[in-house]
Amino acid sequence: MIEEDRDRAEHVAGGGLLHRRALLTAAMVSAGGLITNAAAAGGAAPASMLKPGAPLSGYGTRASSGAAVQRIVPKLSFPGSGSSRTPLHLLEGTITPNGLHFERHHNGVPDIDPAQHELLVHGLVRQPLLFRYDDLLRYPRHSRILFVECSGNSSAIGAPQPVQVSAGQLNGLLSCAEWTGVRLSSLLEEAGMAPQATWVQAEGADAAAMTRSIPLSLCLDDAMIALFQNGEPLMPSQGLPMRLLLPGMEGNASVKWLRRLKLMAAPALSREETAKYTDLRTDGKADLFSLRMGVKSIILRPSFGLDLRGRGYQEISGLAWTGRGRIRSVEVSADGGASWAEAALDGPILPAALTRFRMPWHWNGAPAVLMSRATDQTGAVQPQRAAWIARYGVGQGYHSNAIQAWGVDAQGRVAHVYA
Amino acid sequence: MIEEDRDRAEHVAGGGLLHRRALLTAAMVSAGGLITNAAAAGGAAPASMLKPGAPLSGYGTRASSGAAVQRIVPKLSFPGSGSSRTPLHLLEGTITPNGLHFERHHNGVPDIDPAQHELLVHGLVRQPLLFRYDDLLRYPRHSRILFVECSGNSSAIGAPQPVQVSAGQLNGLLSCAEWTGVRLSSLLEEAGMAPQATWVQAEGADAAAMTRSIPLSLCLDDAMIALFQNGEPLMPSQGLPMRLLLPGMEGNASVKWLRRLKLMAAPALSREETAKYTDLRTDGKADLFSLRMGVKSIILRPSFGLDLRGRGYQEISGLAWTGRGRIRSVEVSADGGASWAEAALDGPILPAALTRFRMPWHWNGAPAVLMSRATDQTGAVQPQRAAWIARYGVGQGYHSNAIQAWGVDAQGRVAHVYA
Numbered sequence: 069m070i071e072e073d074r075d076r077a078e079h080v081a082g083g084g085l086l087h088r089r090a091l092l093t094a095a096m097v098s099a100g101g102l103i104t105n106a107a108a109a110g111g112a113a114p115a116s117m118l119k120p121g122a123p124l125s126g127y128g129t130r131a132s133s134g135a136a137v138q139r140i141v142p143k144l145s146f147p148g149s150g151s152s153r154t155p156l157h158l159l160e161g162t163i164t165p166n167g168l169h170f171e172r173h174h175n176g177v178p179d180i181d182p183a184q185h186e187l188l189v190h191g192l193v194r195q196p197l198l199f200r201y202d203d204l205l206r207y208p209r210h211s212r213i214l215f216v217e218c219s220g221n222s223s224a225i226g227a228p229q230p231v232q233v234s235a236g237q238l239n240g241l242l243s244c245a246e247w248t249g250v251r252l253s254s255l256l257e258e259a260g261m262a263p264q265a266t267w268v269q270a271e272g273a274d275a276a277a278m279t280r281s282i283p284l285s286l287c288l289d290d291a292m293i294a295l296f297q298n299g300e301p302l303m304p305s306q307g308l309p310m311r312l313l314l315p316g317m318e319g320n321a322s323v324k325w326l327r328r329l330k331l332m333a334a335p336a337l338s339r340e341e342t343a344k345y346t347d348l349r350t351d352g353k354a355d356l357f358s359l360r361m362g363v364k365s366i367i368l369r370p371s372f373g374l375d376l377r378g379r380g381y382q383e384i385s386g387l388a389w390t391g392r393g394r395i396r397s398v399e400v401s402a403d404g405g406a407s408w409a410e411a412a413l414d415g416p417i418l419p420a421a422l423t424r425f426r427m428p429w430h431w432n433g434a435p436a437v438l439m440s441r442a443t444d445q446t447g448a449v450q451p452q453r454a455a456w457i458a459r460y461g462v463g464q465g466y467h468s469n470a471i472q473a474w475g476v477d478a479q480g481r482v483a484h485v486y487a
Numbered sequence: 488m489i490e491e492d493r494d495r496a497e498h499v500a501g502g503g504l505l506h507r508r509a510l511l512t513a514a515m516v517s518a519g520g521l522i523t524n525a526a527a528a529g530g531a532a533p534a535s536m537l538k539p540g541a542p543l544s545g546y547g548t549r550a551s552s553g554a555a556v557q558r559i560v561p562k563l564s565f566p567g568s569g570s571s572r573t574p575l576h577l578l579e580g581t582i583t584p585n586g587l588h589f590e591r592h593h594n595g596v597p598d599i600d601p602a603q604h605e606l607l608v609h610g611l612v613r614q615p616l617l618f619r620y621d622d623l624l625r626y627p628r629h630s631r632i633l634f635v636e637c638s639g640n641s642s643a644i645g646a647p648q649p650v651q652v653s654a655g656q657l658n659g660l661l662s663c664a665e666w667t668g669v670r671l672s673s674l675l676e677e678a679g680m681a682p683q684a685t686w687v688q689a690e691g692a693d694a695a696a697m698t699r700s701i702p703l704s705l706c707l708d709d710a711m712i713a714l715f716q717n718g719e720p721l722m723p724s725q726g727l728p729m730r731l732l733l734p735g736m737e738g739n740a741s742v743k744w745l746r747r748l749k750l751m752a753a754p755a756l757s758r759e760e761t762a763k764y765t766d767l768r769t770d771g772k773a774d775l776f777s778l779r780m781g782v783k784s785i786i787l788r789p790s791f792g793l794d795l796r797g798r799g800y801q802e803i804s805g806l807a808w809t810g811r812g813r814i815r816s817v818e819v820s821a822d823g824g825a826s827w828a829e830a831a832l833d834g835p836i837l838p839a840a841l842t843r844f845r846m847p848w849h850w851n852g853a854p855a856v857l858m859s860r861a862t863d864q865t866g867a868v869q870p871q872r873a874a875w876i877a878r879y880g881v882g883q884g885y886h887s888n889a890i891q892a893w894g895v896d897a898q899g900r901v902a903h904v905y906a
Contacts, residue, residue: 091627093673099625100608100616100677114603116692116744120567121595126557127549128586128722133600137719138545148539160667160715161630165585167547168719176540181552184533189519197519206518208510208802211580211833211843248579254512258519273535296579298717300556300587303547325535383627414630416835424630 083402153240194260223465316391376480502821572659613679642884735810
C-alpha cells in the first residue's frame with residue numbers, strides 16, 4: 069500500500085506519465101529473468117565462442133539478421149522521381165547513418181566524378197568564379213550537426229482520415245547528420261556581390277536541373293557548401309560531390325549536386341518554388357518561400373506497428389526540432405491533451421538539429437492517447453492539428469508541423485488517431 | 488604594402504599561424520578560377536543532366552569513385568585477431584560512420600542472433616538475473632556522443648625513429664559515434680549489489696571470451712550497455728547485439744558481444760589486464776588498470792601523405808579528446824613548439840567525445856614543424872614526447888598521448904618527425 073502511494077506520487081500528468089527523473093532508475097521495469105543456477109547459465113558457452121569469427125574488413129556491414137534496418141522505399145514511383153524515407157521508428161538517438169538518410173530526387177541520383185565537377189558563381193557579381201572540388205578543399209571548413217527535412221514531410225496528417233502507417237512512413241522525410249563544408253558567404257564575398265543582388269539561384273547537376281531561389285541574407289548567414297556527411301564524403305544520393313545546406317530550412321532548398329549559384333535582383337519563380345513547395349491557404353492565398361521549418365515533434369515509440377507488449381513501465385520516445393534555433397521543451401500527454409508533462413531531453417540540444425526526448429510512462433492497461441508538443445527558443449509552440457487544418461485545409465501537404473497522436477487500445481495496439 | 492602589413496598583423500604565432508577568426512573569412516584563399524564567359528561555363532550541361540539518374544534504394548551506398556574511403560586493414564594479421572583503423576586523415580568532423588569505426592578483435596567477429604543472446608548478471612548479487620535482448624529494449628535509454636580509443640593507439644610514437652605512415656595508420660584506433668543504450672547501473676541495482684562487491688568482470692561472447700575487470704564505481708557512474716550506434720543497431724564488428732561502453736576509458740574495457748557481468752570483491756587479473764593493456768614504466772613498475780584515457784590531440788591535415796599543394800593559406804585541422812570531461816583548448820605550433828596559438832574548436836564540445844580543431848595558417852614556403860597540444864577541463868596538458876619516453880621508455884605501446892609532430896619541407900612534403 070505504501071509502495072503504491074509512492075508510485076502514485078511520481079505521476080505528473082494523467083494516464084500514468086511519470087516524472088522524467090524516473091528515467092534514471094529502472095526499478096519499475098524489472099525485466100530481467102530471475103535464475104536459480106547462475107553457474108549453469110554462465111557456463112553454457114554459446115556457439116559464437118566455439119570458433120573464430122569473421123575477419124577484419126575495409127567497410128563494416130550490418131548483420132544479416134532482422135537487425136538490418138532499411139529505408140522505406142515506395143512500391144510504385146515515377147521513373148527517376150520519388151523519395152525514400154528514414155525508418156525513424158526503428159532508429160535511436162539523433163544521428164542518421166548515411167545509408168539511411170532520406171532521399172528525395174526529382175530525376176534520379178546522378179553519378180558525378182568529383183574531379184570533373186565545377187561550381188559556377190555568377191550573375192550580379194564583380195567577377196564570375198569557377199570552383200573545382202579540389203579548390204573548395206582549400207577553404208576553411210566547419211562542422212555542424214543539422215537536420216534536413218523535406219517540406220512535404222508528414223503531409224499525411226492533412227488527410228481526412230488518419231492513415232495507418234509507421235511513424236517512419238509518416239515522418240521519415242527527416243534525417244540528421246554532422247555536415248562539414250565551406251561557408252557559402254566565403255565564395256560569394258570572393259566573387260563580389262553587386263549592391264542590387266538580393267537573391268541567389270542554386271542549380272543542381274541532376275537531370276531535373278533542380279533549381280531554387282534563396283534570399284541572399286540566408287546565404288550570408290550560416291549556409292554551407294557541404295562536402296562531408298558524418299565524416300565521410302557525401303554519398304551520391306546526398307549530393308556528391310557537393311550540396312548546399314541551409315540550416316533549419318526546407319530540404320528542397322539545400323540543392324544537391326550543386327553546380328551553379330547565380331546572384332539575382334529577384335527570385336526566379338521557378339516551378340519548384342511556385343507550383344510546388346508553396347503552401348496554399350484556406351483563404352485562397354499561398355505562402356511563397358516559407359523556407360524555415362516550424363517547431364515540431366513526433367512520438368516514435370510506441371507508434372503504429374510498435375505495439376505495447378504488456379502493462380507497466382514503457383518509455384515514450386521521439387524527436388523534436390525547429391528551424392528557429394534550439395528546442396526549449398517537449399511536453400507529452402497520455403490522455404489526448406487533457407494534461408501534459410515535460411519530457412527529458414538527451415543533450416546536446418543544438419540549433420537546427422534533432423533533439424531526442426524521453427518520457428517514462430506507467431501503462432495500466434486502459435486505452436490512452438499519446439501526443440507530444442514542442443516549444444522552441446523563440447517561444448513558438450507546435451500547433452494543434454485543428455488549427456493547422458483551419459489555416460491550410462485538408463490535403464495541403466507542405467510544412468506540416470501539427471501535433472500528432474497515437475491511440476493505444478486495451479490490448480496495447482497502437483493506431484494513428486486524430487485527437 | 489599596406490595589404491602586407493595587415494596580413495602580418497593577423498599573425499599570432501611563429502611560422503605563419505593566423506588568428507582563428509581568420510577561419511570566418513576566406514579572402515586569403517582565393518582558389519576560385521576567374522572566368523570571362525560565365526554564360527558559356529554555366530550553359531554547358533554536364534552528362535549527369537542529360538539522362539535520369541539511379542533509382543531509390545533501401546540502404547545508401549558510397550560512390551564507386553575514389554571518394555570511397557576505406558578502413559586501414561593490415562596486410563598480415565593472425566587469423567581471428569587484429570585491428571583495422573579509421574582513416575582519420577581522410578575524414579572530417581567528429582562522427583565516424585559505422586562502417587569506418589575501427590575494429591579490434593581478439594578472435595574475429597562473431598555472428599550472433601540477438602534473439603538468441605542472453606546477458607547474465609551474477610556473482611556478488613542478491614539475485615542473479617538473465618536479460619534477453621528484448622528485455623533490455625524495455626529499459627529507459629539514453630544517447631551520448633562518445634569516443635572509443637584503443638589503449639594501443641598511437642603506439643608507434645614510442646618507436647626509436649618516427650615511422651612514416653598516415654595519420655590514420657598512426658592514430659586510427661580511435662572513432663566516435665552517438666551511442667544509445669541502457670544504464671548499466673540500472674541492471675546492477677536490479678540484481679542487488681552485495682556490500683563486498685567492488686569490481687565487475689565483463690565477458691564477451693566471442694571466441695576469445697574477451698574478459699576485463701572494471702571498478703564497480705565506474706559501472707555505477709555513466710557506463711552504458713549500448714544497443715545502437717549512430718541510430719542503428721550495432722554492427723557485428725562493434726558488438727551486436729550489445730556492448731559495454733565506458734565513457735572516456737580504454738576501448739578494450741568496453742567489452743563487445745557482452746554476455747556476462749560478474750560482481751566480485753577483487754579484479755580477476757586476467758591476461759588482458761596484466762600481460763596486456765598494462766603500462767610498464769622505466770622504473771620497472773607497471774600501471775595496472777590505467778583505464779582512463781589521457782588528454783590528447785592529433786593533427787590530421789596536413790599529415791604524411793597529404794602534402795601541401797602550394798604556398799599561401801592552409802587549414803591545419805585535427806581532433807582532440809580526453810577521458811576527463813571536456814577539452815578546454817587546443818594550441819597549435821608551426822615552429823616546432825617555439826610559439827603556440829589557440830585553435831578554433833567546432834562545437835559542441837562534449838565530455839568524452841572528439842572535438843574538431845582548426846587553425847588558419849599562411850605557409851610562406853619555408854620548412855615548418857607542426858604540433859598540437861590539448862588541455863582538458865581538469866587543466867591536464869598533453870605531454871611532450873620526451874617526457875613520455877622518460878616515464879615509459881621506448882617501445883611501450885599503451886596509452887600514448889604524447890604530442891606528435893609533422894615536418895613540412897620546402898616542397899610542401901610532410902613527414903612524421905620527433906621534435
